[in-house]
Amino acid sequence: MTRRIKETFVEATMLKILAVAVVTIAAASYAGHDAIVFGSFLNEQNAVVKRQQVIQSLELDATIEPVQIDRQTWYRVLAYHVSARDLLVKVRLEGFSDSWLLLESSRNTATAVNATRDRERSPPDSPVPSTGLAKLKRLNAAEASPLPKGRERIRRDDLEMYGDISYENRFFGKTGPSDQDKFHASVTFSPELYVRLRDQKSSFTFKPKFRGDSVDSRRNLVDIQDLSWVDVKDSIETRVGIRKDFWGVTETFHRVDIINQTDLVESFDGEDKLGQPMINLSFEGNWGTIDAYALLGFRERTFPGKNGRLRGPIPIDLNSAEYESGAKNWRMDFAIRWNQDFENTQLALSHFSGTSREPEFLSVVREGSPSLTPYYSVIEQTGIELLYIIGGMAVKLEAISRSGQGERFSAATAGFEYTQVGIFDTRLDLGWLMEINHDDRQRSSPIAVGTRLTFNDLYDSQILSGVLWNEDSGETNVFVEASRRIGGCCKLSLESLYFNGGLTTNGDNQMSEYIRDDDFVRLEFIYFLGS
Known part of the structure; x- marks a missing residue:
């Protein structure tokens, strides 16, 4: 066993031990x-x-x-x-x-x-939460879905108010290459207002988000995550305003998810999104569900500032973004998506036409210093999502074909997740997942292998851990995510990433070459308002 593999193994073991410290087993064996x-x-x-x-x-x-x-x-x-x-x-x-x-x-x-x-x-009938692939049958969008366990609402007739306040601390193992701090703290406030109209078929939601960071000013945020009106009539649902809508089924890379812009400074994995102004019409029938979108305006991607971590060595100039479209960030984009549930299969097809949420970068020199300017092309993207269930195994696929950024290219993520329910005759469930990735633009793409341990206790305790391995570059990145509620008011979560740079044998840049010293552990404490 090489020294590098030993270091990776030791690091992964330490991270898992830390996750277990956050998530405590509170149940004995059950038969x-x-x-x-x-x-x-x-x-x-x-x-x-x-x-x-x-x-x-x-x-x-x-x-x-x-x-x-x-x-x-x-x-x-x-x-x-x-x-x-x-x-x-x-x-x-x-x-x-x-x-x-x-x-x-x-x-x-x-x-x-x-x-x-x-x-x-x-x-009255209430809506069913959307799945990762297919939106389940909507019964009446006017009624709000229940909150997570223990999180109650302050109710006044048809007016409901709730939300959360979170404190986050990120601990980095080393000082950054540009002498960035090792400790970053932030506070986020996310209130939410929900109004159900008297006809029981219309509703209004307002959810802003405020974030302040102790070090990186670009992480400071004032955003509207949701400011929307929803109306349901027969088999047509109309949603107007600022919203977030997720597409996809896989874990490691969300190829088809393109409606909302990524908030990269909030989360390195790209899971967090910014609100998008839109008009969304949803038509439902025996043939499935069709969602048509008119996306009003464009939001630029966020990137860490000069004092931020998890960034490249050349600063990104957000004040000089360029667009292929003459309308710039006022261009109206369009998207359409069809999805259908079959007995053991969920299938979705989508197409997006508009400004790419994923920018390219132009290298420029300003005042004698190099910088990168984001360039947003106009693209056409067609995607497919597939989820097939075989007993305890779920087979997943996301694939896209995109034009507009140079030559047309394809990218895909495919894999499976197998769940062992009630291992050792206990409440514990153990899921095994593996996903392979492909992107025509890259010489090689990582393979993801991981486990998901679900405690099935009253406090929603779970641990997700795994490894991203790139055979060509030798990079091995270890990740751990864990969470557990505390009583009925709070939640504690942990996230950690360890970057093993591998070996540069082909002269190409590695995926994590510039962040190899940014190994970190993130702890977050969330207090739910209205409980």
């Missing part, structure tokens, strides 16, 4: 498996809404059972099924990702408060 639990709520009305979602979208006979846990009454939404273990994988992939198995012998570990089930009158 048997009879029910799927979809959520536990301190607010009984939230449980009623969740039950309606399960009944209407999955056609399962869901019930509500009040239980006493830690001297608090929780309302548990669950469905008993003879093949609960096999059904759980499909249920999670269809939008209920937090669901877990309630094993037969564990039902008595929590004291029942009231044996009478479903005492509540069901509210």
